[in-house]
Amino acid sequence: MKIFGPNELLEEVINKDLCIGCGACIHLCPYFRSYKGKTAMLFPCTLEEGRCFAHCPKIEVNLDELSQQYFGRPYEGGPLGNYLSIHTSKAGPKVKKASFQAGGTVSALMCFALAKGHIDAAVLTDKDGILPVPRVITDADDVLQCSSSKYAASPTLSALNQAMTDEYTKIGVVATPCQVLSIAQMRMNPLEKEDFTDPVALVVGLFCTWAIDFRAFAPFISERIDITAITKVDIPPPPSEIMEVFMGDDKIEIPLNEIRELVPDTCSYCIDMTSEFSDLSIGVLEGRPDMNTIIIRTERGQKIVNEAVQEEYIVLEDILEENLEHLMWAGGNKKKRALVKAKEEGLVNAEGDKKSYLRLQSNTVDEITG
């Protein structure tokens, strides 16, 4: 892992509009702050190596090192990453009905993990209108207030950094693929701090094809409806190509191709659709708005799922072959498209003094892009 400091982060990520505003560099120091979806550097910092750079998922991400650390082998570039098994799922009878996205598996699992002490704090994303608001939740009853998707990019990892500062030691995080990548880097203690112990007990990754730039989203929505009256935003699973914006019982539908105009360019470099470095990855299930797809990747993820099923927090079912095939196709497609683009821009395995977004074995690059 190549590590530099805040000036390189500013130069290579923020100034080049590669920052997605994940929050990985927020609350580590007084210099980086997030405001309405954008990360700003308030004052210059002169350090040559910093956690801000080391944890950033948009610069010098060594996929082989990460894969070796978490899965015991170099990065292989499969469409969905490494996993143990894939199922469909939804919230079980133990969980109160809430305004879930799809089957409510994520909220159900976080409720379970908190209630049973698998984690001592849950880093989740609440919302204020359409603005995502990172939260540290410690009471299982408060998890549901953060249910349902936020489509604008969120600095959720700022809450993880806050939870670490507040000395929680078994933190559960619900995160997007870029955030999961950052967490994976952070857990490797890249600055080799002596007093470091891994504070993360559960990483639930979300499926994600892109996020929306809040600063473009807010005026876009304001032109159409009263932003303060919004109660929920949803993108139903394929094949429907719309975003639904609810205001109580009323809703408007916006074609997704209009929404895609609001996606920052940095999402188009992202090779990960399913949060490959998580314990569990969860997303929608094609054609089934009431269900989720769940990818179990690690032993500790498997253990929590097993117990949650046993305690009736979630219900697990087999996934249909055609759904799995489509998921693979979608994951592989995103990966290939993104890597081709990143390579063209010189952001993969850059040589000499040049900083690279991704580093991975060159034959793997060829396999993915071939």
Place this chain on the structure above:
Amino acid sequence: MSALLDKNDGVEHLLMGNEAIARGALEAGAKVATGYPGTPSSEIIESLAGVAKDADIYVEWSVNEKLAMEVAAAASFAELRSLCVMKQNGVNVASDFLLHLAGSGTRGGMVLVPCDDPGALSSINEGESRFFARTVEIPLLEPGNFQEAKDMTKWAFELSEELKQLVMLRSVTRLSHASGNITFGSLPANDQKARFKCDGFILDPDEGVVISAPVDYKHNQQHEKLKRAKEIFEDSPFNTYEGPEKPELLIITSSACTLYSREAISILGLKERVGLLKMGTTWPLPPKLLTRYLSRAEKILIVEEVLPFLEENVKIIAAETASEIGIKKFFGKNDGTIPMVGELNPDHVIKAIATILEIEYLPRPEEYTAKTQGLAFFGAPQRELIFCPGCPHRASFWSIHNALELDGRKGFVCGDIGCYTMALLPTGFTTLKTVHSMGSGSGLASGFGKLGQFGLDQPVLAVCGDSTFFHTAMPALINARHHKSDFTLVVLDNSGTAMTGFQPHPGLEVNAMGDNVPDLDIAEICRSIGARVEIRDPFELEETRETLNELMEDNEGLKVLILRQICGLSPEKKAGKKYEMAINEEICLGENCGCNRVCTRIFRCPGLVWDKEKQVTKLDEVICIGCGVCADICPAGAITRKEAV
């Protein structure tokens, strides 16, 4: 009782130049004195305000220099003697009224004292007030030492009354702020009554209408007054000559440069070769006197600060009398013998004389110069202009800077004149992007706020102090509101004209003389103009920052944020600390990732000191005023505050 009111004729006192001018006004029996604070002029009004009750005079810090001149002029029209004081650029503010006042003439003796600041020691301009005397055609006097500062002030009132014209008496920093022994004259009995006679024949200077029209008649009258002034100046004791009958070089000078020139001649031992003509009456120059001295020498050096005012006027006389006095060789600012920019000193004059007379002279040995330069470079600590410990401006600009960075739309701040001008520098996080005259930040913002239609999408901010708000920011706000300009004004309200020494302003319930007066509420004024107004304590960093972001995002016209926190040097605050601060060295992160010395590297309150050996921040308890703000800056919680008992 103040020495200023010492009734003993002939007694000597050590006074500052500005106090000498104040004493001169008292000896002249001036009844009204007005001004707007500005270095190096402020002590004149301050010292008069201090004796106002005992001397039975009226003294005010006016809202701005134009008001100051109008208030003083009213006293003159009512046959009282009045004094009006300002720094050099204040005359620009007053100049429209000044032009018309010069046209209408005065009644009771009226003296305008501008104090120029050569070298801009306490200014952001090197303005020259003397040209106003020539432009508006009024007599100009320049005292050359402390005694003259007093004596010429007194005489200026008599001259003004004789000519029925305003007289300008110009001082400079080194005269205003240095001190010398002054021999006092008598203080007059003071029972003059004010009466404005205005029912006489329209053109009657004593009882008619006071106006600069009919212009051709009044303008002619003005020139008659100048002619009379010239005649008087021919015999003025304030124009002196010292030196040989036929000097090789004649120096013509005025003001503090008289002292530099005399010292230079003395150091060079040239009293037998160089003559010194010191002019106290510099506009209009007395032509006969000038012709007399010019004809004695072939080489003429004119020594003066700021612009070549004296030089130009002398050259005009020399050109007009060339057939009589012959062709002269002139040295001065125009040919570069005297620097065009900056303050002068005896070394400058020595260098000029040595060059002209081809004398080898080094003010100090080369070896010494090299050694001191080396020591200064390697040994002297770097010092820059910085806000005081606990200054509210540091906290205010911290929040303004952060709000702008978080906003991310490349917003900018227009500033103007006050301690907060230093926010151009790292001490204010280089936040200000324009600085011009008083109130101009608001005026510029009013303009920037209209450029949206041409694509300007950056948030526009302005800052002004509480005194500046009343001085000239108010018309800018009215302009902005009326024209629907979109910007946010931050009023840095530290409860006084802090930079110049806590002079009162209309926002306070006390005036220059210590009387209780109505205070005007800045917030209410802004609301009545139609602005959205918020008031915060700048020491509440996060709340201030949030409010600023919210105001910047509100695109609906004029917004005002008043940041209210009294100046750290104010007498009220100096009395005690609000918080006892402490630093836990165990927790301090120092230069590690997570802090990198944010308090001593970026925030840089002088109360916080970086301990290089221990690699932690230490508290300088002597200068810490206990504002408590740094506790909110420290990311590690190493700095703590507790209420002081």
